[in-house]
Amino acid sequence: MLSASRPINMAHMRNELLKKYGGPVPRYTSYPTAPQMTSDIDGDVVLQWVSELPNDEPISLYCHIPFCDSLCWFCGCHTKVTNRAENSDGPVSRYVALMEQELLTLAAAASKGANNPPSTARIHWGGGSPTILTPDLITRLSAAIDNAFPIAEGRVFSVEIDPRGVDLDRMEALAAAGVNRISIGVQDFDPAVQTAINRRQSFDETERVVSGMRERGVESINIDLIYGLPFQTSGTIDATIDQVMRLAPDRISLFGYAHVPWMKKHQALIDTDTLPDQENRAIMATQAAKLLCKAGYEQIGIDHFALPKDRLVALRDTGQLRRNFQGYTDDPTKTLLGCGVSAISRFSSGLAQNETELPAYRRHVLAGEPPIARGCRTNKHDRLRAAIIEKLMCNFAVDLRQILNDMNSDSKEIEADIDRLSPLVRDGLVTLSEGLILSITDLGRPYTRQVAACFDEYLPRAKGRHSMTV
Ligand SMILES: C[S@@+](CC[C@H](N)C(=O)[O-])C[C@H]1O[C@@H](n2cnc3c(N)ncnc32)[C@H](O)[C@@H]1O
Ligand code: SF4
Missing domain, CATH: 1.10.10.920 (Arc Repressor Mutant, subunit A)
Known part of the structure; x- marks a missing residue:
């Protein structure tokens, strides 16, 4: 009798825990978290922090590209829709020109006279969709980074990729720039889910980019998946994971859908009646994790998975895994410089976030000052x-x-x-x-x-x- 009733009691207990502890809390990609930042920290403070960086200690550099071809309704990232700028004077190319200027301002502050600024051990381009950049702009931005900061030996250069619209020329340009790690957004391959989130993306176009970048020397591929999206079920998760396994990514991120329409107005386009409830979210999360582990992946922290040969696994096993704004990482650097709209920098003395609106960002950059909106001392x-x-x-x-x-x-x-x-x-x-x-x-x-x-x-x-x- 006891064994027959145990599963029911366990399920009841799990639901009670979910009700009690399933409420909203930060994702802790930093501490203090973003709401602690105030306008007390401005460009002058950040110039000081940058000038104090040791020249012989490599840093990480994050570049934010706040543009996409179309808006996915679930998106919580800082981005807006723009037409692809194939010409030399579109909004994306004007934005890259501002980033070039910002990089020069940061490098000059870090150089302290005759010294070289610190080298970059890590570069990450995120967004938005960095692959909205034309091949020329990809080359221009990477050259601007390398002109501003020396390249550390063994540098990891990672880029977030929306595979829709990534042509061969873009793949060539990314590889030539030195990109050696990519992260590809998939979320879910189910057509009904894709329609409900306004993101139609076939398996074939995803595979084309995965193999195209592998052929060009990229060794590490991450795929982003989300549970908790409209119309998602255990069945759609199963089918998506089956397809993802055919791509054999080195890493997988499995995020719970963050529905925050009070912050991201376009998420109101998603009918809340179509969203799985909290209990079903928990079931999907557990099931996805089980499937990935059965397929040979190791769980890393709360939402990442990696093949056993991946460095994240060794770091996890030796207690050296790190967490930063991009999630779980093998990035050993102490300093992260953020470049571009809304980018966040981390110094040993505190955090600083760039202006989130383009006009304010542009004003600061053209005045030759770091475009800082807010921050906090730690x-x-x-x-x-x-x-x-x-x-x-x-x-x-x-x-x-x-x-x-x-x-x-x-x-x-x-x-x-x-x-x-x-x-x-x-x-x-x-x-x-x-x-x-x-x-x-x-x-x-x-x-x-x-x-x-x-x-x-x-x-x-x-x-x-x-x-x-x-
Ligand atoms: C900048 S996007 C990835 C690059 C590219 N723009 C794309 O969508 O393929 C970063 C990732 O954040 C995750 N993400 C975005 N909005 C989210 C949300 N509201 N809840 C959970 N994860 C989200 C998605 O998995 C997405 O792939
Ligand atoms: S999920 Fe990616 S492609 Fe979609 S709107 Fe957000 S940043 Fe753009």
């Missing part, structure tokens, strides 16, 4: 919390005593945080040993962001407006 307390949150998000466990020791902090510092963990301990989501080793249990894994949130000093504990945890 102090010792923030750095302690950032380290704890990153460990939890990457390893599902953290040795709190060790981190307190490493950062010369006292356990009093996290007394309130430990109190906030009590209900999660009672509900079996985490364990906390006397030696202050905090571990997230299998039951608690879907609520990792909620566990991390216990260490977020700034999170309003009242009803939040972030995306759902699961």
Whole structure:
């Protein structure tokens, strides 16, 4: 009798947990999180931070291309639709000219006179859709980066790719620029789901870009998938994963759809009645993870998967996995310089975000100043919390005593945080040993962001407006 009733009780318990802990919290790709940024941080502060960068320590550079050919209705990225600018004076080429100028301003500040600025160990182009750039513009932007900053040995150059409309010339230009890692948006191959999100993308055109870039030397391919989209079911997820397996990507990101129409107005075009409910989202997430693991992928953190030979797996196994604005990463650098509209930079002293609107961005760039809109300084307390949150998000466990020791902090510092963990301990989501080793249990894994949130000093504990945890 007991064994017959157990599955029912487990299902009931999981639903109760979902109701209690499935609410909105940040994704913790940084700490402090974006809402902590204010106009106290401006271009002058960032010039100072850039000028303090050690010249011999490689950095990462993120370039944001805020344009797409058409708008996917689920999209939460900072982008807008524009006509492809094949001519030399379209909005995209004018934007690239501004980025060239911004890169020069940053490099001049980092050079400190006769010295070279730091080299770039990582470059990432995100968006929007960087492949809206014409082949000429791809070449121009990569040359501008390499003129501004020396190239570190073994540099990883990654680009986010919307395969629709990526022709051979664009693939050639990306490869010639040194791109050696790509991330391709798929989301779901099901036609009904694609219609409901306004993104029609065939398997064949996706495969064409995957093999085209492999033939041109790209060694690492990531594919983005989303669960929780309109009309998605366990069946569509199954079928999509089947097709994705034929592409044999090295990595897969599996994000929960963040429906935030109060921030992204176009998401209101998605009929909420067609969205799976929270319980079905959780079922899809679990099922997708099971299928990927069965296919030989290893789970990395809360939403990534990688083949066993991928560096992310080794880093996970040795506790060295990192998390940044792009998600889980093997990027070892301390400094990230953001370039382009809305890009965020990370320095040891704080975070800074560029202007999110093009006119304001242009005004600053043409005046020769970093186009900063907001930011925040980080102090010792923030750095302690950032380290704890990153460990939890990457390893599902953290040795709190060790981190307190490493950062010369006292356990009093996290007394309130430990109190906030009590209900999660009672509900079996985490364990906390006397030696202050905090571990997230299998039951608690879907609520990792909620566990991390216990260490977020700034999170309003009242009803939040972030995306759902699961
Ligand atoms: C900049 S886009 C990728 C590049 C390219 N524009 C494309 O769509 O193929 C980055 C990724 O963010 C994810 N994403 C965008 N909006 C999202 C949302 N509302 N919820 C969850 N993931 C989202 C998608 O998986 C998307 O592939
Ligand atoms: S998902 Fe990609 S292609 Fe679609 S609107 Fe967003 S950035 Fe553009």
